[in-house]
Amino acid sequence: MALITYILIAIPVCLLAIILWLCFDYWKYKRKNHFILLILLFYPILSYAQHTDKAQCKISFSSYANQPGKLEYTQDGIIYRFTPESNAWEITIKNNTNKDIRINWEKASFIINGKASGVGFCPVTADSPPTDVIKEKSEITRTVTASNLIKGKKVNKIYSKRNLKRGGRTSVNIVLPIGIGNQPQFFHIFNFVVTAN
Incomplete structure (x- = not known):
């Protein structure tokens, strides 16, 4: 039971760490991360009613x-x-x-x-x-x-x-x-x- 709790806490923490890494490590991998960030931000808009x-x-x-x-x-x-x-x-x-x-x-x-x-x-x-x-x-x-x-x-x-x-x-x-x-x-x-x- 405790293992499931740790997994459920770890998943959002890992996702938050990846997003922060993308934002703060922007200068080192400027173009690649910027593109990934844009895809993550605009995916809901792109898949919405057209x-x-x-x-x-x-x-x-x-x-x-x-x-x-x-x-x-x-x-x-x-x-x-x-x-x-x-x-x-x-x-x-x-x-x-x-x-x-x-x-x-x-x-x-x-x-x-x-x-x-x-x-x-x-x-x-x-x-x-x-x-x-x-x-x-x-x-x-x-x-x-x-x-x-x-x-x-x-x-x-x-x-x-x-x-x-x-x-x-x-x-x-x-x-x-x-x-x-x-x-x-x-x-x-x-x-x-x-x-x-």
Whole structure:
């Protein structure tokens, strides 16, 4: 029992000694320690929510690294850029590969707090979402929402700032089935967390 107590005391003391060593031994190892210190100080800021919408809600990736000021992810030469708002999200997909890519919107999913739905386009149309083909070195932009939020011509909110102010969070997952060239479709899943500012 006493050994555990000593270990629990020793860990914070060692961490404090390392931080003090970094600060006071700055002149000897000026650049290296300065960089380490900056990483330690700014890591919480760098990993925090990276997009703030018009309603002052913060949205961040929960499974990918966040970049300052934007929700963007690159994989297999394809850039996915998300611009969220409370009732619809704008998705830009840029094809930097040398093959055409296909996006099957009929099999795409919009999952809000674990409730799955299909994808609907905004402005609302009666047509079913098509399969988009993005030629090499080009991009498309679509504004989408969960199909179960569409009531006639009206679109209900994906998340509400009022609910988020009470300490709540909203989980938003977007599943995009994408095929590159002649390859079969692969489901890309993007996980987001929405919190109040």
